[in-house]
Amino acid sequence: MSLVFKLAWRFRANKRQNGFISFISASSTVGIGLGCFVLILLLSVMNGFERELKDRLLAIIPHGEYTAVDIEGLANWPEEIVKLSHDPRITFIEPFVKATGMLQKGNLLKAVEMSAVSPDFAEQNQQVTQVSNEQWQAFIRSENGVLLGQGIMQHLDVKVGDSVQLLLPQISADLSLRAPKSLWLEVLGSLNLEGELSNHIAVMQMSLAAESLGVKNGAQGIRLRFVDPFAAPSIVPELGFAMEPEVYMSDWTRTEGNLYQDIQLVRSVVYIALILVIAVACFNIVSTLVMAVNEKQSEIAMLKSMGAKDSLIIQTFMLQGLLNGLIGTVWGVILGVLMALNLADVARFAEKLLNIQFLSGDVYFIDFLPSELHWNEVALTAIIAVILSLLATLYPAFKAAKINPARVLGH
Structure with missing residues (x-):
């Protein structure tokens, strides 16, 4: 196990860490995961509506x-x-x-x-x-x-x-x-x-x-x-x-294109909105790392006084922030895939439990919630979440590398 990973995991799992920092760190992980989950689920629903439009409505007209x-x-x-x-x-x-x-x-x-x-x-x-x-x-x-x-x-x-x-x-x-x-x-x-x-x-x-x-x-x-x-x-x-x-x-x-255009419009709006949700969650990574850097100035100064290079400090804090993004992305993707694959059964169970009908066959061309998972969209969602998480770590990591050991340890 590399030194960078050991340091990043030790800083992240430090039990003496400020409780507020831990809360912000957890909220960033949950926010990223929730954004990935909802994005995958809603894109699968839009894909399902498009499939049903093609297989049902466009098979008739x-x-x-x-x-x-x-x-x-x-x-x-x-x-x-x-x-x-x-x-x-x-x-x-x-x-x-x-x-x-x-x-x-x-x-x-x-x-x-x-x-x-x-x-x-x-x-x-x-x-x-x-x-x-x-x-x-x-x-x-x-x-x-x-x-x-x-x-x-x-x-x-x-x-x-x-x-x-x-x-x-x-x-x-x-x-x-x-x-x-x-x-x-x-x-x-x-x-x-x-x-x-x-x-x-x-x-x-x-x-x-x-x-x-x-x-x-x-x-x-x-x-x-x-x-x-x-x-x-x-x-x-x-x-x-x-x-x-x-x-x-x-x-x-x-004649019927308004339905297809509505599906594409909703798909675009959903994608933009939920990518912004993931981006906002990633800003919590910035807050978490900035506070972590301020709290661990003495540890950083000691590492630098022992010969640690700026690149080691930068990689350590980038990896610490990236771990939050990766954990959130992984559980968000897993839950999103599982829900998308079983959405029709879950929706039917919810309809029976709540005694309501989400879609009426008298109004819409289908009476159930369709879902079709596209793995390329799952991969794209995960990649975007990881990239945004990585970008969010840059400013705190470079700030940590600029800490002056003499000034910090002199106090």
């Missing part, structure tokens, strides 16, 4: 949409789908007709975003909407069938087998509104969507929707899903400009 400028629909859309199918970045392609209308059952009305799909893409659409195979097969065989989000079915008090009336707005050539188009549709299944989506999404046959809305080309546009949904803002314009018909382009960040 399209990542990109191309809608025809022409009111008659997208010309030559089958050829465009064939061209797009060769792009390895795309995992799913389908034509669509989309309309906003009103569903009526008795005296109850509900605004609905009707998404019309083609049976030719049945298997992929079934995976996306999470409808049972029996209900999906019934839907693709029925021209006037409809699949409703669970929230819509609850609002209208309908069940599978009931009939509902769909009112679609009609626009004339001079853009004036006409009497709405009325369709009777049979409810053939419910969409197992998450959160708010189930309150306004419904699916019907594309051929019926195109006929009702006057889309003579059979499809209003094409929607896509990508291998990496977060690349949609750059891929959608690239592919859209290469299409021959003029199209309006949109990606998921325009």
Whole structure:
């Protein structure tokens, strides 16, 4: 064991040390550990929300949409789908007709975003909407069938087998509104969507929707899903400009991007705030060492009079302060990792114990606290904490090295 470490540990563990210094030293260790713990935990929660956003919400909504400028629909859309199918970045392609209308059952009305799909893409659409195979097969065989989000079915008090009336707005050539188009549709299944989506999404046959809305080309546009949904803002314009018909382009960040942006904003704010918390805790190391240097001036003077070099004194006090940072960082990282790996179980236990629900599935797209630990973030947090702890030791260590043995021992 080196002399530097022996001296640093002896100074740190000295039982004759002033009680206030010990308290400040302990508070710096606890502060650093608590900052590391909370930072790792909250970053893991943000990672979990991002994962659930990708696996749940972005598995349902399209990542990109191309809608025809022409009111008659997208010309030559089958050829465009064939061209797009060769792009390895795309995992799913389908034509669509989309309309906003009103569903009526008795005296109850509900605004609905009707998404019309083609049976030719049945298997992929079934995976996306999470409808049972029996209900999906019934839907693709029925021209006037409809699949409703669970929230819509609850609002209208309908069940599978009931009939509902769909009112679609009609626009004339001079853009004036006409009497709405009325369709009777049979409810053939419910969409197992998450959160708010189930309150306004419904699916019907594309051929019926195109006929009702006057889309003579059979499809209003094409929607896509990508291998990496977060690349949609750059891929959608690239592919859209290469299409021959003029199209309006949109990606998921325009409709649901506020949620993703909120996650990134919270991640940044959390990181900055908790790094500052760790930095404030490290300032306690400065206070601790400054007071320790003032208290141990005679010991430092004796060491220097025995031939100890300034470098030995500097290294001793730097190591003494660094030990506080390392101890706090180690226990903070360990507790943060353990909590992040078991957050869902801990949250469920707390919900049962307190009889509350942290996240409601009726409001959010998930009803539990997600967590995903990234080891690179754990390492970065630990490195930052150790570096800040080390920087905090510089001023007290150099102050200790400047002590004059003759002046101190002469008194």
